[in-house]
Amino acid sequence: MIQIAYLRENKSEVINRLSVKNFDATELADEILEADEQRRTLQKELDAVLSYQNQLAKEVGEFFKKGMPHEAQEAKEKSAALKETSKELGDKMAEAEKRMNDLLVRLPNMPHASVPKGKTPEDNEVVFCVKEIPTLPTNAKPHWELTTQYDIIDFELGVKITGAGFPVYKGKGARLQRALINFFLDHATATGYTEVQPPIFINEDSGFGTGQLPDKEGQMYHIGADNFYLIPTAEVPVTNIFRDVILKTEQLPQKLTAYTPCFRREAGSYGKDVRGLNRLHQFDKVEIVQITEPEKSYQTLEDMRMYVASLLEKLELPYRILKLCGGDMSFASALTYDMEVYSAAQKRWLEVSSVSNFETFQSNRLKLRYRKGNDKPQLAHTLNGSALALPRIVAALLENNQTEKGIKIPAVLVPYTGFEFIN
């Protein structure tokens, strides 16, 4: 959420920058500022009335103490007469404030100055790409055939138990999942991230804090009886650790990592996008999250990007890095890098990680602040990234590493899997 004070001072800049995201904020900004103006006017009036009421209340006490019941009664009546006025003003102010907030949360985050303009994924900027894109023999199989051939992932069985998009991992397939999770967590902790295991249900406040609510409600699974949501990413519970928290500068940066299953309804997806492991309703992911001072967040974003790239290199997967254009970026992000691996049998790039700097957009909603010495608290920056999401990594590993002898496991994973081939 953009800070209201910032919008008040820099309306045209906000509008200009949001145009990079193809968002026309002209009208919305005016409505917000109008509500803000009303709110402030009403508060001034209300404060004056309340102040007078407080004064009268004190006088009542004093009159009683001095044994002046008549005067006390008079002050009482004066104050009572004001009650309705203050109640009315209070209601109006709360209403204006709510209106302002409801509008304010609809403003996307402003993109960083370096974000390229653009509307579709084609407009994303390729900032890195491996030199050689692997080619496979013509009889090479897509991963959904390999998983059946080696009996390591059963999509049909998942359909029986739950529904489409909830696969059952079996034997070496299940072991490969566990190996990847451990590999990712071990590397994250070795890089200074603290491992946490958060709840995978979240409440409404948490969903709001990181920006999933109210806009993306339809993309999360909802537990009606308790009003919980299943997490779409560990970003939500992990970042919400810091909701309503004031950190000291010495406590920054905060670096956390978490493995969780993730749940996404993916309403509206279809076709080859959802084939096999390409898009699931439940999948595993290791996430990294950092909380930093504003001046350091872009260096941190580069660090996180390099870290994720190093994982892909260790796994010997061909990858590229995209800087997302304004039109392809998420609502809350100021700058996002997507990491994609090449899936050689499908002959397409698959997104396996998204690393973003949200600047103060989330922290403003979360009231996540930090304090330098005795200064006034100010909003921290939040960042996160997948490191990494499993299914598409598995898809690429299976397809790219298929050999006569079976699927070859990358050397770094062998200590985790305990086997060199899936055959």
Add this chain to the structure above:
RNA sequence: GGAGAAAUGGCAGAGUGGUCGAUUGCGGCAGUCUUGAAAACUGUUGAACCGUGAGGUUCCUGGGGUUCGAAUCCCUAUUUCUCCGCCA
């Protein structure tokens, strides 16, 4: 699930209707002393909103109520603790 108790500032812990944004202790910060440090002493130390400022308003788990006035009384939700039951 049943019965009872509780929720106060970074922490501990006072406060049962008026001068309480809240005694006190610890912790934090600044200073005095010291070559330096420790100790001791002194001062200071929550947040949000409005206001150029002086200052004003709000917040004692959340929500609602009683009252001229609520941390304090009432209702409600949540959480925690104790006992009982069930159970991984």
